[in-house]
Structures are given as structure tokens and as C-alpha cells.
Amino acid sequence: MRAMPRLPKPKRRPKMRRSARTRNKSTEFAQAQLGQIPLVALRHAVVVGDVLNFRHAANVLGVTQSSVSARIKALEEALGIVLFERRHRGVRLTEAGRRFIAEVSAGIDHLDYAVRTAGAVSNGGEGRLAMGLHASIAFGFLADLRCRFRAAYPKVEQAIMEGRSSETIALVRDGKLDVAFVVGAVEAPDCHSRELWQEPLVIALPAEHPLASSPAITWADLAPETFLVRDSGSGPQVFDHVVHRIVERERSPRIYRFDVGRDTLMHMVAAGDGITLTSEATTHIRFPGVVFRSIADETKQARFSAVWSPHNRSPALGNMLDLAIQMSRPARSL
Structure with missing residues (x-):
């Protein structure tokens, strides 16, 4: 008898790994149920999971026991999972319930933190405030303003950028700075500005200058002197004022203009190249070889302004401007 030919074994179809299949089904289930579960039900479940008693949970939540029971039952039906084993004197978490409550509790904590943070930022209690300023106004009124603002709003980060007035105002326009504090009045039709404070004008002299020991210096004494003025910052205003006087x-x-920073200009004064006019805030800085003296017959003061964009709705900016206006005094123009 001839042997029957052996037929090839049918190829087995590859099986999907059980864990991957289960994971896919769980993900699809969670996505399908997510929009059907109210947040209040999750909060109720977390409280019940903490106290393991519907009546105690109702007292904590300030609702009726029947309301808590109904919420939990609806949640379990929506999930298709038993979260709590009902007992005569309370409830006990199932293993699935224990895992579920742990994850939901962490999620609610994150949500609460997000809500609190958003609220703090919306009222200006937290956040970031970017300020542009010129080196010569880093002391005096502005230093006091920043100190008081930090005391009132300690969670608002104060980011400082130092630069020329034209640069900081341009960054305000671009939304990269919230506010710029600059010298003098500001002509920027696309920005808001407000004069905030003024400071006395003083003269910076070499320590060995004959006028350094004079009890009272007047403009008549200064008229023969050589003045050094910066091109940037408050330089143009200083130039015009010196010429006028x-x-x-x-x-x-006799005035020479230089494209230098404040510190370099003061070093030039110390070296005897000339004298310069500045505001009282500069006197808070020690420059070796330089002395500052008041001018007896000077009647005007330096003005300082804040500049900000009308499109900026930062609550922190509003809080700082309110504080600055409260601190400001009526200013007289330079």
C-alpha cells in the first residue's frame, strides 16, 4: 500500500502579545469614558478613598450621604470597575480602586496647583516683570521702587536689562520688555509714558579741582570749564541744558561729546579731562578721583519717566505702575 503524502502543517498566525492587546483596549476604554466622568465625581471618590465611609465623606464635602453614594455608583458604572467594597461600617478599596484613587488624587493636586498658579498670575501676585533701565537711574527712586515692589510681590521675578533709552523703548514696542525707565520726557506716540520722579542736578569734578573745596558752586563758576557729555543716555538732555546755562x-x-558709557565718562573726569553734569542718583556710586557737588543757583531738576506698551495687559506691570505713581512726586521739568 502506498503511503499517503504528508501534508504541510498550516502556518500559525502570529498572536498579538496579550499585554499590548490589553493595553490598547484599556487606552481606548479610558479615552471613551474620559468625557463622561464629571470632575466632582472624581473629587467625591478621592474623599471617600481617604475616609473610607460615605457618611464621613459627605460631612467633609458638605453634601448629603445619598449624593456621595449616587456619585460613586455612577462613577463605577461609567468605568465598569468596582472601586469600593461596601461593608456594614464603611467601605474598603478594591485593588483597582486603590490604584485609581492614587492616580486621580495626584491629578487633582496638579489641577488645583494649576488653578492657584493661574489665579496668582492673573492678579499679578506671581509671574515675571521685564524692566529696561539706564545705568544712571539704577539707584535712588528706582531702587526704592524695586525694593518695595519685591516686598509686596515676592513671587514676581524682576528681570533687569540695562541699555540706552532708544534700545529699551524699542524692546517695549516689541513686547520683549514690560517697561522702560528713561531720562526725560518721551515722544513715543505708540507707547504710554508717565513722568514719575525728579532728582537734583549735580556737577562731577576731579577730586583735585579747585572748585571741589568751594562751599558754594554757581553756574558762573562753571562757565569757563570744559564739559564732557555722552552721546547716549541722558547725554542729549545734558548737552542742551549746559549750553542753555x-x-x-x-x-x-566748551563741550565735548563722547560715545562712551557712564563709568568711562567718570574715569575721564577723574583723569582731569573735564567735568560733567549728572543727577543725584549717580552720587550713590563711588568713583575714585571724582567728587559730586550741588549747584547753588540751579533751579531745575532731572526728570525720569516710565514707558510701556498700551497692548501690555500684564497685571504685574499694572501693580508696579500703581506703586510707582503712589511714590512719585510732582516733577519740575529739566
Whole structure:
């Protein structure tokens, strides 16, 4: 008898790993149920999971026991999972319930934190405030303003950028700075500005200058001197003011302009290259070889302004401007 030919074994179809299949079904189930579960039901479940008693949970939540029981039952039906084993004197978490409550509790904590943080930022209690300023106004009124603001709003980060007035105002326009504190009045039609404070004008002299020991210095004493003025910052305002005062004394002003920073200008004064006019805030800084003296017949003061964008709705900015306005005094123009 001829042997029957052996037929090839049918190829087995590859089986999906059980864990992956279970994971996919769980993900699809969770996505399908997510929109059907109210947050209040999750909060009720967390409280019941903490106290393991419907009546005690109702007292904590300030609702009726029947309301808590109904919420938990609806939640279990929506999930298709038994979270709690009902007992005569309370409830006990199932293993699935224990895992579920742990994850939900952590999620609710994160949600509560997000809500609190958003609320704090919306009222200006937290966040970041970016300020632009010129080096010569880093002391005095502005330093006091920043100190008081930090005391009132300790969770608001104060980010500081130092630069020329034109640069900081441009960054305000671009939304990269919240506010710029600059010298003098501001002509920026697309920005809001407000004069906040003024400071006395003082003269910076070399320590060995004959006027350094004078009991009272006047513009008549200063008229023959060589003045050093910066091109940037408050330089243009200083230049105009010095010219005006010297011409009033029927003298020809001798002024040299330099594209340098404040510190370099003060080093030039110390070296005997000339003298310069500045505001009282600069006197808070020690420059070796330089002394500051008041001008007896100077009647005007330096003005300082805040500049901000009308499109900026930062609550922290509003809080700082309110504080600055409260601190400000009526200013007289330079």
C-alpha cells in the first residue's frame, strides 16, 4: 500500500502579545469614558478613598450621604470597575480602586496647583516683570521702587536689562520688555509714558579741582570749564541744558561729546579731562578721583519717566505702575 503524502502543517498566525492587546483596549476604554466622568465625581471618590465611609465623606464635602453614594455608583458604572467594597461600617478599596484613587488624587493636586498658579498670575501676585533701565537711574527712586515692589510681590521675578533709552523703548514696542525707565520726557506716540520722579542736578569734578573745596558752586563758576557729555543716555538732555546755562552767562560753552558709557565718562573726569553734569542718583556710586557737588543757583531738576506698551495687559506691570505713581512726586521739568 502506498503511503499517503504528508501534508504541510498550516502556518500559525502570529498572536498579538496579550499585554499590548490589553493595553490598547484599556487606552481606548479610558479615552471613551474620559468625557463622561464629571470632575466632582472624581473629587467625591478621592474623599471617600481617604475616609473610607460615605457618611464621613459627605460631612467633609458638605453634601448629603445619598449624593456621595449616587456619585460613586455612577462613577463605577461609567468605568465598569468596582472601586469600593461596601461593608456594614464603611467601605474598603478594591485593588483597582486603590490604584485609581492614587492616580486621580495626584491629578487633582496638579489641577488645583494649576488653578492657584493661574489665579496668582492673573492678579499679578506671581509671574515675571521685564524692566529696561539706564545705568544712571539704577539707584535712588528706582531702587526704592524695586525694593518695595519685591516686598509686596515676592513671587514676581524682576528681570533687569540695562541699555540706552532708544534700545529699551524699542524692546517695549516689541513686547520683549514690560517697561522702560528713561531720562526725560518721551515722544513715543505708540507707547504710554508717565513722568514719575525728579532728582537734583549735580556737577562731577576731579577730586583735585579747585572748585571741589568751594562751599558754594554757581553756574558762573562753571562757565569757563570744559564739559564732557555722552552721546547716549541722558547725554542729549545734558548737552542742551549746559549750553542753555552757559549762554545765559554770556559765555561760549566748551563741550565735548563722547560715545562712551557712564563709568568711562567718570574715569575721564577723574583723569582731569573735564567735568560733567549728572543727577543725584549717580552720587550713590563711588568713583575714585571724582567728587559730586550741588549747584547753588540751579533751579531745575532731572526728570525720569516710565514707558510701556498700551497692548501690555500684564497685571504685574499694572501693580508696579500703581506703586510707582503712589511714590512719585510732582516733577519740575529739566
